[in-house]
Amino acid sequence: MIKAILFCLGFCLISFFSCANTGSRLTATGGITGFEGTAGGGITPWAFISGYGSKEEINGTANVQYLHLNDYTLTTFGASLGIYDRIELSVQRQSLDISSGITSNVFSLLTDGAISAAQSTRIDMDIVSAKVKVLGDGVFTQRSWMPQVAVGAQYKKHRDFDTTLLLPDGSGPLPNQGVARILGAKDDSGTDFFVSATKLYLGHINGFNLLTNLTARYTKANTFGLLGFASENDDSYKVEWEGSLALLTSPSTVIGVEFRTQTNRLGGLAEEDTVTDAFIAYFPNKSFSLTAAYVDLGNLPMQPSSTGFYLTATANF
Amino acid sequence: MSSHLQKIRITTAAIALLLSMLGGISGCTSTQTASQTSASLYDEIGGSKTLNTVFGVAINRIYKDPVIGHYFNGVPKSHLRKQLVSQTCELIGGPCVYEGKAMLETHKDLNIKEREFYILVEYVQGAMRDVGLTYQQENQILQKLAPIKYETIYL
Numbered sequence: 001m002i003k004a005i006l007f008c009l010g011f012c013l014i015s016f017f018s019c020a021n022t023g024s025r026l027t028a029t030g031g032i033t034g035f036e037g038t039a040g041g042g043i044t045p046w047a048f049i050s051g052y053g054s055k056e057e058i059n060g061t062a063n064v065q066y067l068h069l070n071d072y073t074l075t076t077f078g079a080s081l082g083i084y085d086r087i088e089l090s091v092q093r094q095s096l097d098i099s100s101g102i103t104s105n106v107f108s109l110l111t112d113g114a115i116s117a118a119q120s121t122r123i124d125m126d127i128v129s130a131k132v133k134v135l136g137d138g139v140f141t142q143r144s145w146m147p148q149v150a151v152g153a154q155y156k157k158h159r160d161f162d163t164t165l166l167l168p169d170g171s172g173p174l175p176n177q178g179v180a181r182i183l184g185a186k187d188d189s190g191t192d193f194f195v196s197a198t199k200l201y202l203g204h205i206n207g208f209n210l211l212t213n214l215t216a217r218y219t220k221a222n223t224f225g226l227l228g229f230a231s232e233n234d235d236s237y238k239v240e241w242e243g244s245l246a247l248l249t250s251p252s253t254v255i256g257v258e259f260r261t262q263t264n265r266l267g268g269l270a271e272e273d274t275v276t277d278a279f280i281a282y283f284p285n286k287s288f289s290l291t292a293a294y295v296d297l298g299n300l301p302m303q304p305s306s307t308g309f310y311l312t313a314t315a316n317f
Numbered sequence: 318m319s320s321h322l323q324k325i326r327i328t329t330a331a332i333a334l335l336l337s338m339l340g341g342i343s344g345c346t347s348t349q350t351a352s353q354t355s356a357s358l359y360d361e362i363g364g365s366k367t368l369n370t371v372f373g374v375a376i377n378r379i380y381k382d383p384v385i386g387h388y389f390n391g392v393p394k395s396h397l398r399k400q401l402v403s404q405t406c407e408l409i410g411g412p413c414v415y416e417g418k419a420m421l422e423t424h425k426d427l428n429i430k431e432r433e434f435y436i437l438v439e440y441v442q443g444a445m446r447d448v449g450l451t452y453q454q455e456n457q458i459l460q461k462l463a464p465i466k467y468e469t470i471y472l
Contacts, residue, residue, distance in 0.1 A: 024435040054432040086429070140466040189444075202460035207453020250452055 019060055022286040023052030023059040028254060029200070031290045032281055033063035033314045036224065037078040037092025038129050042243035042293050042310055043260045046200035046213045048152035050090065050132055051082035051316050052286050053258055058083050062315045069308040071099035071253065072300055074226075075244040078127070084099050088152070096123040096226050098179065103165055105302040106182065106269070107173075115173065115313060119166045123226055124159040131196075138198045147199035147212075154192045155227040161188035183270040183301060185228020186235060192225075193218040193293040208247055211256070215242040223264050223300070231265050236265045246279075254281040273298020277310065288315045290301065340446040341458075361409035362454050368402045368411075375444035376401075382440070387431045420468035429470045 023030075030037045030051045039061070040046035051059035059082050065072040079094030103118035131152035137147030161180055164172035174182060196215040204210040217240045220229045230236075240263060246256025258277055262272035280291035293310040299305045362368070376394050380386050389397065406413035417423075441462070446453040 024432040024439075026435065026438065053434055053472050054430070058431045137466070140464040142456075142460050202463060203453065205459030207457050209456050240397070248456075251446075313369045 023057050024054050028283045029284050032289055032312055035065055036074055037090040037127050041244040041258045042279055043258050044215045045196050047148040047196040049082045049085050050080040050086045055084045055085050060317050067310040069306040071102045071303055073097040086133050090129045092127040094125045102302045108286040109286055111189050117168050121165055127154055129154040132181045132249045138202050141203055147197040151195045156190055158188040164215055180228030184231050184266045185222050186231055187229040190220045190229030211246040213244040223272055227270050234265050252283045269301040271299045287316055357407040358457055371444045371448050372398045372401045375440045378440045385436050408414055424469040425472045431470050434466055434470050
């Protein structure tokens, strides 16, 4: 894991310093890499294709991300390919570290206090995504309200659905039951489908560019899939909504806010709230971007108020 | 419950922050340009004199570009400059009427790539910055010029 991150970081740096041809679209119009690997904002896809490739170009991105929410820490990294400003393909690995405090509390609750200590654990998940721009030009169509529209899918596969939670002595009283399963999730994999409409209004607010995005997501995921997919008594897809509002305050700076609704299928300990964030993204050039955000996830199991900082670095090549 | 309240508070704060920023900014606009229409953008940047400088700088760079320079072989710089100035002047509310040929006509059969169009846009953006236009003025001009994309590429 650490090795992979270092590799990825090294990769970013190499591309940052050595690679001149990052595609010819205008700076910042590739968005940043969201925590699921899809280009857009931090928590929601946009209709823009990753990277800066035009209709004649193929370009790639690589990213590393870090989200710290007290007893939960999400690290994630991945890469994407933007093909002819039409198709985006991406892979992302997410790793959610859960502290022993949280697992201990879960055991304590499940056993009425009989077991009060457990080891920390980690949930790994792989995401493979595709996005296709279907219509519009969100940057250069300025005489009408017409946004750029893209559709996409994110296939998510758990790697720790069956990972036994261990007690300090190494025993596992609930064999082959990972966190997601204990909390009531039914499936270890799922596919989200989404449609995003994105538009950049040039010179819109006292001459500043305003970006708006609305995404509808068709999903079975519990907490983005990190807590599995569907539940024993609810196996149906639901529509969730996501949005971004951002202002380009300089050629290299974007500030904005985002939201993302969740289904709250599992309820109980795993109750889901609407996610919000406020971010600032820095695009010093077309090779590299850095984003910092304050994220509020609401409830996570045994942590009713989960807020923290999110950092994303994306390299373009 | 408390987490809910806190979350709502944070969300509200974040949105309020952005809105107040937007509000503050547009507030400035209304006081600054209350009686002005889009014609003010032309005056605000310094009229044709500034546009001449901007396009003079941009055209010098465009003609030297290894990718797009060749499109302008045989086109006198002064002619292109005049066309671009009068076209932009008209679009941003100046007292000009573009009398050149239609964009669709002049770019027909050139098969200009999207990538090449973006290169040109960046030269114009760069020239506006170097000449000293503000980022806001640059965005507003780009907003007017943007639709030209589909009157130039892949024809």
